[in-house]
Amino acid sequence: MKRDLLYHFVQDSLRPYFEDFVIKDRSNPVIVQFNGILHSLHISQVHDSGNRRSNDDEVRIQIPRKYIDKQRSRREGRMNVAFIGFFEGGRVFTAWDPMYIFTLQARRMVSVYARQTQKERVEECSAAVRTFSAKYMEENTSEIALTSDSLGFYLQNIQHFHRLRSDEDIQRIVRDSYSANFLSIEGETTSTSEKRMRFSYTRKAFPRDPQFKKKVLAAYGHACCVCKRQLGIVEAAHIIPHSVHNSPNTVDNGLALCIEHHALYDTALLLPGPDNLLIFNQDRAEYLRQEKQAKGLDAIESLHHTRFAKPVSQEYEPSNENLQRGLEIRMGSGS
Ligand SMILES: [Zn+2]
Known part of the structure; x- marks a missing residue:
């Protein structure tokens, strides 16, 4: 898939769920709007890391430094930012905590890693999380993998998602989000924090004449x-x-x-x-x-x-x- 066509994955993932979904700018990082909120998404496709000898499950995305800088300035402009990697076919995506990506130092091209087996786990149980330590962060960070129909849910709760540390937690939260009638759900994690995280999933309805x-x-x-x-x-x-x-x-x-x-x-x-x-x-x-x-x-x-x-x-x-x-x-x- 050509990089400049990847926004179709985003469109197909979000359009069925949000009445007001529009693409504001389709060049990467793509700007989309739903529920009246602007989101800037760096999107790419995950591919082999070229490092298979040491870990044949490893895949990665590469992000040009200038796009990271663009994301940082959009975040300062109060846009919701995310870094998304679609697996082949676009039905599963993986995402990294933007705060983690902002700490990465490479001068021209930043690589972030995922696991091919995450995709298989998501196809089986709808969600997976992988925790890893990051050089410039005090706490561990995480890579989240979800089905594309959960992209809107993820974008509304990015920070909460990256505090989840177990597959059971994330799978329960995602299962709850499938139930049709809620406007907001509450998720509690037992493993990482005593604080309650309030996940929300909102679909604004627009009055019709x-x-x-x-x-x-x-x-x-x-x-x-x-x-x-x-x-x-x-x-x-x-x-x-x-x-x-x-x-x-x-x-x-x-x-x-x-x-x-x-x-x-x-x-x-x-x-x-x-x-x-x-x-x-x-x-x-x-x-x-x-x-x-x-x-x-x-x-x-x-x-x-x-x-x-x-x-x-x-x-x-x-x-x-x-x-x-x-x-x-x-x-x-x-x-
Ligand atoms: Zn017709």
Whole structure:
């Protein structure tokens, strides 16, 4: 996987869980926002450490010094920062305490290490922790491995996670986070600290205007603006995501999309753009090819630069300005 496509792993991990998830900047360290909070994530893929003779389980990521400096200054600017390494396939990630990475001294390229067997443990029991001593830290530090659907949970509790010292503790916390109805959970560790750690997992709900869907569907004659199908499978989508500040609930900020084209829109593979032209996202396509998830791609690509339908009445037509802004937000190249 090319380094500049890794943000798709982040997008696929977080988008299903956070209504307001947007990528603010897709170049590494990637800036994402959810629950109204900005997170700066240095992402890379774990690979062989080149040191297999001494430890054939060892893998590592390498972080250019300039990215660490960037992360430090973003942290001082009150962004939540993290260092994430995705294992092949993107379904398991490993993460190091940013405070530990900030102590590392290498001048140009910093290496941090993980274990390939962590991935297998996570696939079996959803979470694993490895504790190790660090040269410039008084206490031990830890490397955490989790499934990618726990990335949001991790990002909301980075400091707590790196104080966990046993697999039982981390697995219990993660299990609790799977239960659907909590807004915050409390985790207690017995091994490291008498203090209670309050883990939280929040998904902000954004109020929806019930009239929006009704009006948008009526404006488009209950037909998908891409494939023209009706069949009672058509939904209303916002052009500027409804979680974005100042996104209006007006019909000219809406599109009628069938469930299939809505999903392709949400995953940013096929997007309505200015002048009623559909835009096929080559970047996303390249990622799907590399992930061997590209069956059916040609049919979608053939829609590039074809026109999507306008609403029946001109007054409901989306403006080019909104279409352009929506496109930039969804492709992660604007804010
Ligand atoms: Zn459709």
